[in-house]
Amino acid sequence: MLQITDLLLDQAQSQIEQITEFEDLQRSLLELKNRLAEAECNDEQKTRLNDIYELRKDALKQEKLENIDRFLSSWPANPKSRNIGTV
Numbered sequence: 689m690l691q692i693t694d695l696l697l698d699q700a701q702s703q704i705e706q707i708t709e710f711e712d713l714q715r716s717l718l719e720l721k722n723r724l725a726e727a728e729c730n731d732e733q734k735t736r737l738n739d740i741y742e743l744r745k746d747a748l749k750q751e752k753l754e755n756i757d758r759f760l761s762s763w764p765a766n767p768k769s770r771n772i773g774t775v
Contacts, residue, residue: 690730692727693727693729693730696720696723696724696727697724697733697736697737700716700737700740701740704716704717704720704740704741704744707744708751710745713744713745717741721734
């Protein structure tokens with residue numbers, strides 16, 4: 689049974705690494721926790737799943753922050769050139 693849950697975790701890691709939205713990541717985590725519970729995983733495997741989740745969550749945060757930073761840095765420095773606050 690240990691090998692089956694390890695294989696499941698390997699597949700989960702590949703799946704999680706492809707997720708690009710936080711909602712999908714959370715949904716995937718819940719599904720995987722249910723599947724691992726059915727497979728009677730041990731504490732080490734539960735910890736591994738949480739580690740996989742946390743690493744992807746941190747990577748997603750970094751990606752989102754970089755996207756926001758690129759977006760904001762592409763704006764002109766002068767608010768009048770963006771027609772913000774003008775009538």
